[in-house]
Amino acid sequence: KINGDRLWDRLMEIAQIGGTPNGGVCRLTLSEEDKKGRLLFEDWCKGLGCSIRVDAMGNLFATYPGKDPYLPTLLLGSHLDSQPTGGKYDGVMGVLAGLEVIHTLHDQNYVPDRNIVVASWTNEEGARFTPAMIGSGVFSETFSLDYAYQQKDKEGITLHDALNSIGYKGTDSVKPNEFQYALELHIEQGPILEREEKQIGIVTGVQGIRWYDIHISGKECHAGPTPMDYRIDPMQSVPLLLTELYKISEVFGEDARITIGYIDASPAVKNTVPEKASISLDIRHPNEDQLTKMHEFVLSVIQTIDKESKSSIELEEIWHSESVVFDDNCVHAVQQASETLGYPHRRIISGAGHDSVYTSKVIPTSMIFIPCKDGLSHNELESAKKEDVIAGTNVLLHASLQLQHK
Amino acid sequence: KINGDRLWDRLMEIAQIGGTPNGGVCRLTLSEEDKKGRLLFEDWCKGLGCSIRVDAMGNLFATYPGKDPYLPTLLLGSHLDSQPTGGKYDGVMGVLAGLEVIHTLHDQNYVPDRNIVVASWTNEEGARFTPAMIGSGVFSETFSLDYAYQQKDKEGITLHDALNSIGYKGTDSVKPNEFQYALELHIEQGPILEREEKQIGIVTGVQGIRWYDIHISGKECHAGPTPMDYRIDPMQSVPLLLTELYKISEVFGEDARITIGYIDASPAVKNTVPEKASISLDIRHPNEDQLTKMHEFVLSVIQTIDKESKSSIELEEIWHSESVVFDDNCVHAVQQASETLGYPHRRIISGAGHDSVYTSKVIPTSMIFIPCKDGLSHNELESAKKEDVIAGTNVLLHASLQLQHK
Numbered sequence: 001k002i003n004g005d006r007l008w009d010r011l012m013e014i015a016q017i018g019g020t021p022n023g024g025v026c027r028l029t030l031s032e033e034d035k036k037g038r039l040l041f042e043d044w045c046k047g048l049g050c051s052i053r054v055d056a057m058g059n060l061f062a063t064y065p066g067k068d069p070y071l072p073t074l075l076l077g078s079h080l081d082s083q084p085t086g087g088k089y090d091g092v093m094g095v096l097a098g099l100e101v102i103h104t105l106h107d108q109n110y111v112p113d114r115n116i117v118v119a120s121w122t123n124e125e126g127a128r129f130t131p132a133m134i135g136s137g138v139f140s141e142t143f144s145l146d147y148a149y150q151q152k153d154k155e156g157i158t159l160h161d162a163l164n165s166i167g168y169k170g171t172d173s174v175k176p177n178e179f180q181y182a183l184e185l186h187i188e189q190g191p192i193l194e195r196e197e198k199q200i201g202i203v204t205g206v207q208g209i210r211w212y213d214i215h216i217s218g219k220e221c222h223a224g225p226t227p228m229d230y231r232i233d234p235m236q237s238v239p240l241l242l243t244e245l246y247k248i249s250e251v252f253g254e255d256a257r258i259t260i261g262y263i264d265a266s267p268a269v270k271n272t273v274p275e276k277a278s279i280s281l282d283i284r285h286p287n288e289d290q291l292t293k294m295h296e297f298v299l300s301v302i303q304t305i306d307k308e309s310k311s312s313i314e315l316e317e318i319w320h321s322e323s324v325v326f327d328d329n330c331v332h333a334v335q336q337a338s339e340t341l342g343y344p345h346r347r348i349i350s351g352a353g354h355d356s357v358y359t360s361k362v363i364p365t366s367m368i369f370i371p372c373k374d375g376l377s378h379n380e381l382e383s384a385k386k387e388d389v390i391a392g393t394n395v396l397l398h399a400s401l402q403l404q405h406k
Numbered sequence: 407k408i409n410g411d412r413l414w415d416r417l418m419e420i421a422q423i424g425g426t427p428n429g430g431v432c433r434l435t436l437s438e439e440d441k442k443g444r445l446l447f448e449d450w451c452k453g454l455g456c457s458i459r460v461d462a463m464g465n466l467f468a469t470y471p472g473k474d475p476y477l478p479t480l481l482l483g484s485h486l487d488s489q490p491t492g493g494k495y496d497g498v499m500g501v502l503a504g505l506e507v508i509h510t511l512h513d514q515n516y517v518p519d520r521n522i523v524v525a526s527w528t529n530e531e532g533a534r535f536t537p538a539m540i541g542s543g544v545f546s547e548t549f550s551l552d553y554a555y556q557q558k559d560k561e562g563i564t565l566h567d568a569l570n571s572i573g574y575k576g577t578d579s580v581k582p583n584e585f586q587y588a589l590e591l592h593i594e595q596g597p598i599l600e601r602e603e604k605q606i607g608i609v610t611g612v613q614g615i616r617w618y619d620i621h622i623s624g625k626e627c628h629a630g631p632t633p634m635d636y637r638i639d640p641m642q643s644v645p646l647l648l649t650e651l652y653k654i655s656e657v658f659g660e661d662a663r664i665t666i667g668y669i670d671a672s673p674a675v676k677n678t679v680p681e682k683a684s685i686s687l688d689i690r691h692p693n694e695d696q697l698t699k700m701h702e703f704v705l706s707v708i709q710t711i712d713k714e715s716k717s718s719i720e721l722e723e724i725w726h727s728e729s730v731v732f733d734d735n736c737v738h739a740v741q742q743a744s745e746t747l748g749y750p751h752r753r754i755i756s757g758a759g760h761d762s763v764y765t766s767k768v769i770p771t772s773m774i775f776i777p778c779k780d781g782l783s784h785n786e787l788e789s790a791k792k793e794d795v796i797a798g799t800n801v802l803l804h805a806s807l808q809l810q811h812k
């Protein structure tokens with residue numbers, strides 16, 4: 001069994017880096033806080049004799065040496081970055097749980113047959129750079145390095161420059177073929193486990209996600225002297241667009257998700273009809289066919305309203321992460337570990353995207369969930385019970401040992 | 407008659423300061439560009455023997471000496487600041503026209519009976535700090551200096567700090583009682599004069615303006631795992647709110663104006679249901695009673711939707727500029743000048759707010775409008791004809807001389 005106090009103390013210590021007055025964390029990827037978090041994690045790993053590698057995306061790999069360094073390896077981990085108003089668990093718990101697994105082996109002087117690598121992936125959140133999970137996305141060759149480097153944050157800083165600015169554009173080449181299996185522990189970020197009083201979610205897959213920017217173009221003019229019927233006002237298209245888009249909930253039922261995170265107007269001045277506005281749109285469904293139908297629904301809403309409205313409206317698709325089914329062996333190992341340890345558990349599909357989506361494209365992968373309070377995440381009040389964090393990490397340890405011997 | 411080439415050349419020269427690639431101007435109040443514009447204007451004034459005063463709001467006053475320095479004075483001018491994507495005429499034309507009036511007198515070695523003061527007011531646009539016309543607003547004692555100093559831009563910089571940062575927190579005390587009359591030349595910023603082929607608008611008043619921020623509060627959560635019926639999503643209140651608010655056009659007819667310049671969501675991340683959103687709202691009507699009814703309409707929309715929706719919705723009123731009727735003597739002087747000079751003209755009510763709104767509270771005031779292309783303003787493509795700029799400035803000169811002798 002793992003050392004729960006040590007793990008919990010580390011979680012609370014790293015939460016100070018970027019800690020907010022409301023008890024949350026703001027540790028945006030490739031920020032100075034992210035750098036501090038990475039360095040602390042590296043220190044902890046080095047204390048166990050791990051070697052550290054950093055690839056061209058700033059993904060961090062800490063290797064705990066096994067008996068045969070040439071055998072394919074087990075990959076644990078998650079991400080250290082957070083939302084701007086994020087919590088203490090999303091991502092970082094999975095990284096520190098991986099560290100705790102190797103620390104437990106180290107305590108026992110147990111040398112595993114194979115190396116164990118604990119990774120922290122760059123820009124999982126997608127809060128600073130688009131899309132989410134771009135670090136593991138490049139690792140899995142879903143995105144090219146060039147594409148990733150060109151992504152810009154809201155200040156116009158490229159991911160490439162941000163990597164350089166904190167000194168994390170690495171030179172190590174870390175390829176999927178050195179890994180045999182991958183496991184990730186994470187909070188559920190939704191209400192199911194808590195409601196059903198299960199301590200462990202055996203994650204069998206991840207729902208599909210599509211991201212868009214809807215661009216509305218009009219004509220900038222003065223809010224006072226310009227008659228209403230002279231205006232080509234992007235904001236006047238917003239109510240109809242949103243009314244129609246939110247119908248996705250009714251049309252596609254309770255498994256469908258739709259989120260509008262923000263609407264950016266330009267020039268964003270009180271007394272000027274904006275030149276343009278853009279709406280961020282996130283839609284999700286566990287069933288990829290249904291997600292395709294939701295996509296077609298969005299297309300037809302845009303086309304209809306573009307025709308009816310004075311402004312012109314365009315849909316830009318910026319990310320599509322297809323629904324994923326995790327590897328049977330990995331799912332089975334998590335199931336067995338939960339049963340052996342006697343934790344109440346159930347199978348579950350992830351509503352959030354995770355780095356495991358991309359590792360699963362190139363390495364047999366699965367995930368372990370634990371409950372979080374009120375199902376709340378991407379919120380400074382995000383919270384998880386110490387006993388659940390410990391349970392999840394014990395499952396991670398046991399599933400890891402089992403997969404080591406496959 | 408004024409020197410049209412000199413005036414035009416100055417307009418084009420100052421338009422380089424903050425000039426944009428699209429032919430517009432970005433000279434936000436109290437920016438480095440604003441400072442450069444102010445210094446150029448001061449140089450021109452000093453070349454004519456003017457003395458310069460700057461008050462605690464950074465309002466600039468250039469005094470051209472008359473025969474009797476103790477007689478109440480004529481106040482000309484407008485503002486040198488621009489919208490972020492503004493044009494070459496809004497504001498600056500009125501300042502340089504005032505300068506051209508005194509330059510013309512200077513050319514003729516004509517010493518007026520009374521001093522003439524050309525002013526440039528701070529933050530007329532209201533694009534950087536709220537509300538618009540705050541410089542003339544403090545001058546007229548509509549706002550306290552403290553209130554003005556506390557206003558913040560989107561970066562959180564106070565107006566007070568911005569004044570200091572460009573060295574324009576002045577120490578001169580300039581009071582309304584030193585002035586007898588005030589005149590301001592401006593582009594119409596709307597389509598009426600152009601459509602009716604009039605060169606001069608004799609501005610008899612300004613419509614009323616009310617500004618609000620509508621605050622919607624919800625609960626931040628994850629876009630993926632959070633079921634739709636768990637959410638308290640501020641963005642989901644937006645379509646109904648906007649649909650109801652835009653009905654102002656139908657209910658109050660074509661004289662009513664409603665503009666939503668932007669919607670700010672926080673934290674503004676694609677995969678997070680926002681904690682809160684705020685909508686900027688600008689409503690206007692020439693008739694103050696109708697504007698009051700529009701205000702009540704807004705109140706009742708907010709109350710109704712606040713009750714019906716899961717989010718809580720609050721209305722914050724941030725500015726009310728009541729409709730204004732200009733001084734008869736000043737209006738008459740502009741009318742007579744237009745007739746004498748033979749320019750096609752009509753009476754008109756301003757749709758935009760102007761510094762004259764606030765000077766008119768403490769000094770008899772009126773305005774002169776000239777047409778602008780397609781009625782377009784608050785747009786980089788804003789444009790006015792040289793011959794109209796000249797006509798407007800000639801009317802300003804003649805009306806000024808007439809008022810000098812009253």
Ligand SMILES: NC(=O)NCCC(=O)O
Binds near residue numbers: 125126133351353629
């Ligand atoms: N785990 C997590 O919050 N990932 C962010 C990616 C997404 O699901 O939008």
Ligand SMILES: NC(=O)NCCC(=O)O
Binds near residue numbers: 222223496532539757
């Ligand atoms: N003239 C002008 O554009 N003023 C800005 C104030 C307003 O009317 O909103």
